[in-house]
Amino acid sequence: xxxxxxxxxxxxxxxxxxxxxxxxxxxxxxxxxxxxxxxxxxxxxxxxxxxxxxxxxxxxxxxxxxxxxxxxxxxxxxxxxxxxxxxxxxxxxxxxxxxxxxxxxxxxxxxxxxxxxxxxxxxxxxxxxxxxxxxxxxxxxxxxxxxxxxxxxxxxxxxxxxxxxxxxxxxxxx
Numbered sequence: 092x093x094x095x096x097x098x099x100x101x102x103x104x105x106x107x108x109x110x111x112x113x114x115x116x117x118x119x120x121x122x123x124x125x126x127x128x129x130x131x132x133x134x135x136x137x138x139x140x141x142x143x144x145x146x147x148x149x150x151x152x153x154x155x156x157x158x159x160x161x162x163x164x165x166x167x168x169x170x171x172x173x174x175x176x177x178x179x180x181x182x183x184x185x186x187x188x189x190x191x192x193x194x195x196x197x198x199x200x201x202x203x204x205x206x207x208x209x210x211x212x213x214x215x216x217x218x219x220x221x222x223x224x225x226x227x228x229x230x231x232x233x234x235x236x237x238x239x240x241x242x243x244x245x246x247x248x249x250x251x252x253x254x255x256x257x258x259x260x261x262x263x264x265x
Contacts, residue, residue: 092114095110095114095119095120096110096111096114098119098120098121099113099114099118099119099120099121099124101121101153102121102124102146102149102150102153103145103146103149104139104142104145105146108137109135109137112135112136112137112138113135116131116134116135118132118135121149121150121153121154121157122150122154124146124147124150125147125150125151125153125154127147129143129144129147132146132147161221161224164224165220165221165224168220168224168227168228168231169217169220171228171231171235172213172216172217172231175213175231175234175235175238176210176213178235178238179206179209179210179213179238179253182206182238182240182249182253183206185240186202186246186249190246193246194246198245198246198247198250199246201250202246202249202250202253205250205253205254205257206253208257209253209256209257209260212257212260212261212264213260215260215263215264216230216231216260216263216264218264219263219264223263223264226262226263227263229263230259230260230262230263231260233256233259234256234257234259234260235256237252237255237256237259238252238253238256239252240252
């Protein structure tokens, strides 16, 4: 309830008492206020009828701003996911260059499988951007942190790091 009150108090002319009355009437978000009719809002006790048109306009602007900022955040997360995908591809190229003989063995096959799974997980995460933006941001940050590959790392160590990074992403969509 406190969060709803705080959201409504962002609108000019609505204090704590009036915000609680709006919530009791069923208008607990600026979006609901923006889509409400002026007649319905006028039935709420203590509301100045002359301020209602301006109140609806403010609420619509607040909703538009929130949607715009979430679109920008989603675009930022898409870019971060693309960078991470580029990083894993760079790791794969580096592994092919450094361990050309060892890739035909068991460790090479495991690493190749982990890289493939990582890319699939990254694609699943990209599908969750709108619904779970906060979880996606955290998962991408963890995966990026775990994908730091040192030039002295062997095939097994790289495979373990890719697996840990993939599991960080898996938390987002499971």
